[in-house]
Amino acid sequence: MDLQRLSRLFLPALLAVALFQSGGVTPAQAQNGPLRIEITEGVIEPLPIAVPVFVAETPQSADLARRLSDLVAADLEGTGLFRAIPRDAYISTPASFDAPVSYADWKAINAQALVLGSVRVGSGGRMTVKFRLFDVFSETALGEGLQLGGRESAWRRIGHKLADQVYSRITGEGGYFDSRVVFVSEEGPKNNRRKRLAIMDYDGAGAAYLTDSSALVLAPRFAPDGSRILYTSYETGLPQVYLMDLDTLRRRALSDQPGTMSFAPRFSPDGSKVVYSLTQGGNTDLYSAPVRGGSPTRLTSAPSIETAPSFSPDGSQIVFESDRSGTQQLYVMPANGGEARRISFGQGRYGTPVWSPRGDLVAFTKQNRGRFHIGVMRLDGSEERLLTASFLDEGPSWAPNGRVIMFTRESSGAAGGAALYSVDISGRNLKRVPTPAGASDPAWSPLLK
Template sequence: MRVEFRLWDVLPQAQIQGTAYTATVRNWRRIAHIISDVIYERLLGEKGYFDTRIVYIGGTGPRDKRIRRLAIMDQDSENNRFLTDGSWMALTPRFHPTRDEIVFMSYANNRPRVYLFDLTSGRQQALGEFDGMTFAPRFAPDGASVLMAVTNGGGSDIVSVDLSSKRPRRLTESGAIDVSPCYSPDGTQIVFNSDRGGDQQLYVMNANGSGVKRISFGQGRYATPVWSPRGDLIAYTRLGGASWGIGVMHPDGSGERILSESYQVEGPTFAPNGRVLMFWRETRARDSRGGGFSSRLVSIDIAGFNERVVPTPTDASEPAWSPLAA
């Protein structure tokens, strides 16, 4: 199959771009996404996010016997497939920045810990050997290490595990719950969640664990911080008594804006160009049998416009956006 496209600027009557692609017929959607990204970039001067995918957790069955499977799809919900069969609970998948690989948490053999999952071969491998539970993993921007939490006593510490040596380096040891770490895109800083001050708040520290400072000071508790790929914003979940919000703030804690609010919204993830967030929204059960509960992926742009449900074949949670392919 050969696809040609031309982008024409009507005022100066000039062609901006003209490209032809050759691909197998089954890749026609992908070609369309690649062309969309080219158009987006030529018109807006920054990269698009059409040729990207989402990993998430697909949930089926009643909540007390929930089956949670690792799932992957294109950002427009096409080509959905389940990567695990649901024998063990899977949680919190995230993409590698360059390789076709994800890191996630699995309860395989009733031993909850962090695994690497090679999307090409399907092979899974536990990451590191720890006495405690390992969870909340996320790749470093250079893809050479994974940040995650490991339980220690009544709390949890943040560790970095080098992917070639598998050697861990402990970055926090506060005795509190330190969790949900995420690097800044330049790899020099880490934002994380901690209850060291009494309840869940957001903290930023240097990549070696020094210079910890709190950045969230608004009402309620704060959780699940993720650093924008552009570096200028941190998105998070804000937990209030009656409703939760998805918000953004600058890395120094200023300029806080809540973009979406609902009974429960959680876990934002940035599109690779930093323009759009995806998160999940759970509705409140209206009876004691859990009737009325649902869990859906939702996207919204960082200005707070164009909020929409992202269709999935089952209930869905914990989305993570891939980098822009090729």
């Protein structure tokens, strides 16, 4: 376990963010129409964008300048919405960060947007990164210049923050690159799988383990502030919900009800409550408990299976799965319990519902005719769209901006294994997320501060 690396990752106040307004730069204006990608319309043709190597303002920052600009380009290209123009096609490269932009040179290679940056590494490994974004064809800056400071070791976070700026200024949506994923790392054969909790950047970089594999662990979930996780562990022999602080890696059982099994936990949006499944006498129902401790409230009382609860972003409702109709289906009920209404009515079985952070959609796992799908639907069950299909896809988790979903894909057969994949909500840009070993049960963090 790489604890040292982990503690560095979690040091607070990593970044000092300052806005600066430089001479002659004005906010984007709608001259030729604003540069804008409408994500909802589904992008077929990625937007060509130029990300020249950032200007190194000190000799020792040259390598960092290249890594940072490459990371920004990789983040943007990874969305499927942008295409970074190869640098050998550039007609000119910026001589300095403050030099006037040679728009004609960028128009000539059809760059729609231009990302400029500079890097200075000062004493003690502190770096200062400046950033600007330009709409090439309207010859204007897109938003204000930005200056970010931090220790050189935090360069990835700074790169992700810059890419988030580009993404949100052009799409009008929140970004998601400066985020992390907790997941279950899996090793060993199918009948002897060893599982432990791990955390990494959203793009698979910097993976570190949070537990060893001495006890089976399942399905971690982030607190709304990203500082803690809930997960299920068999460390007592029975599955039980645990709370772990990511700074200290200290953990405690959420509740201590002897002889019961609990799993499928999720935080309320304000972080004060946990909703989860508790099994007694073979029957599984939903409960809610204060995170600080205290007696749980029973939310459902039915002989059927009630599990996989997820709060609405305003905390007023819970979407969950139940087989009360005879097969697994999705239901919505008030957060304090009460009458539930069924929202899934299509062919097959529906499970693992997760409310989108934007509140507009629920993502789910669907089983139909021997295949598994990740899909989304509106909260009234309308506009169901299946985004994936495979032998076994399950467990969607939303990106902080509600535009991308990460999930588990398990391959079939004796040599089958689990891996993480992501897909956008239009069903495009399906890709594998790199992990050190097999991986399952991803949970996407909120955007980091």
